[in-house]
Amino acid sequence: STPITFDYIAQPMDVSFGAGSLGQLREHIEKLGLTRVIVLSTPEQADLAERVAGILGDIAGGIFTKARMHVPIEIVDEAAAVVTDMQADGCVAVGGGSTIGLGKALSLRYRIPTVAIPTTYAGSEMTPVWGLTENNVKTTGRDRAVLPVKVVYDPELTLTLPLGMSVTSGMNAIAHAVEALWAPDRSPMIELMAEEGVRAIAAGLPRLRETADDLVGRSELLYGAWLCGSCLGATTMSLHHKLCHILGGTFNLPHSETHTIVLPYVLEYNLASSPSAQAALGRALGADPVARLVELRAAWDVPSSLEQLGVKHEDLETVVAAALASPYANPRPVTEAGLRDLLERAWSGALG
Ligand code: NAD
Structure with missing residues (x-):
């Protein structure tokens, strides 16, 4: 065995975990001081996005349900138009790595925070890594600004994962x-x-x-x-x-x-x-x-x-x-x- 040696820098982390924890989403968003968020999902999870918007009430200023694998730039541009139109001050991404990836791309562009509600086990919500695909080329990078400021893990949302x-x-x-x-x-x-x-x-x-x-x-x-x-x-x-x-x-x-x-x-x-x-x-x-x-x-x-x-x-x-x-x-x-x-x-x- 060898003597212990290491460097360790903790990432900021604000996590709520538990079955039914989605129910407290509005309180979490209020605590962050956000007043007008865009709710993001894939087309397959549009119903869930509606449910999330329902929980948020007037804090949900818009819903965008076209998130796709690999975060295509065209989709980011389309979502960006909604962000500027509604003057969103935050994103709520509910879904897997593809949806959280879209939230991160918007965080990167507008410096607005993303709140993540993961429904798969991919883990993107815990990383400062973003990805973007333009002309079939995927670029990735690290930026603290894309690390979700709050993550709500509600296992009930994973019951539907095939x-x-x-x-x-x-x-x-x-x-x-x-x-x-x-x-x-x-x-x-x-x-x-x-x-x-x-x-x-x-x-x-x-x-x-x-x-x-x-x-x-x-x-x-x-x-x-x-x-x-x-x-x-x-x-x-x-x-x-x-x-x-x-x-x-x-x-x-x-x-x-x-x-x-x-x-x-x-x-x-x-x-x-x-x-x-x-x-x-x-x-x-x-x-x-x-x-x-x-x-x-x-x-x-x-x-x-x-x-x-x-x-x-x-x-x-x-x-x-x-x-x-x-x-x-x-x-x-x-x-x-x-x-x-x-x-x-x-x-x-x-x-x-
Ligand atoms: P995904 O987000 O692409 O989801 C796949 C499909 O499953 C979608 O149609 C989605 O709507 C659906 N789905 C997700 N959760 C569901 C649920 N609970 N019930 C029913 N349907 C559900 O898949 P993924 O594996 O989570 O993410 C993969 C992508 O994330 C890749 O592009 C990968 O590069 C990226 N990723 C990025 C990081 C990072 O740190 N930046 C980390 C991990 C993965």
Whole structure:
């Protein structure tokens, strides 16, 4: 073992968690001093946006329900017109990473705060990272101004999250924690949060097998998502997030499914090179973390290979080249041969 050494800067965090906590949203917004907010959602969650606006009453100055994956600039421009028209002094984003991403883009442009009400386990609400897509190119950056000023976690809102997406979104959360555990800028606090986050997600998922609307399981999952999202916001991500970013961006793959497929392979590649991550995941997931993850996802009909997502075998070389093109932190050196083998296996779904 080595002597302890770390830097740790806490992110500002104002969180309310609990079934039914959406009911106190108006009080939270009033406490922040906001008087006229725009409520954001995807088209699929427009009913929920209406419900949120109903709770806010006259504080809700408008509703915009066209949030989309990858935060296209055209959508941001359209929402921006509503923001200026109604002179919004804040955004309330209710939904997954796509909707919260739109709130962040508006926070970035107008320096107005976002309040997030997450309904998936993606964790964007806990990070100062924004993304924007223009002409098919996604740009991302970090800015304190986009970190939501208040987050309301109400597990009741996740009861409608389809089972498949609950599993892949949970895996997406675990991936944040796993990479935080071997991040170059990890610290003891983050390692505790990461381990507990993984434990909570792994405890919550099997409960959905009994009943999809099990509130105890749903609470565990959202609680885990909070912890894992916090880890994502506080540390530098490595090979796993890099590969998922390249795969998602190059082939327009679904976000959480891609994470779900790739994670076991990156774990296989990296785990032995990070004894502290291995120990933490051993406690959270059992002696064989890779097998446990595969078991957790196997109970549902979620894609388990890149081939199933429509990636062509001949396209793997593009990914290898892109992943080697720019250097990034990783506990084990990323070699061309190692990467090719990892991607081959993720493509075919081979394990063990
Ligand atoms: P998503 O926000 O794209 O949601 C997918 C679909 O599920 C949408 O139609 C949405 O309306 C629906 N949905 C969400 N919650 C639901 C619920 N409870 N019940 C029924 N339907 C529901 O998916 P996501 O995985 O949450 O987010 C992915 C996006 O977020 C990606 O673009 C990713 O890059 C981004 N992201 C960003 C960060 C960050 O820190 N900036 C972190 C994580 C993810």
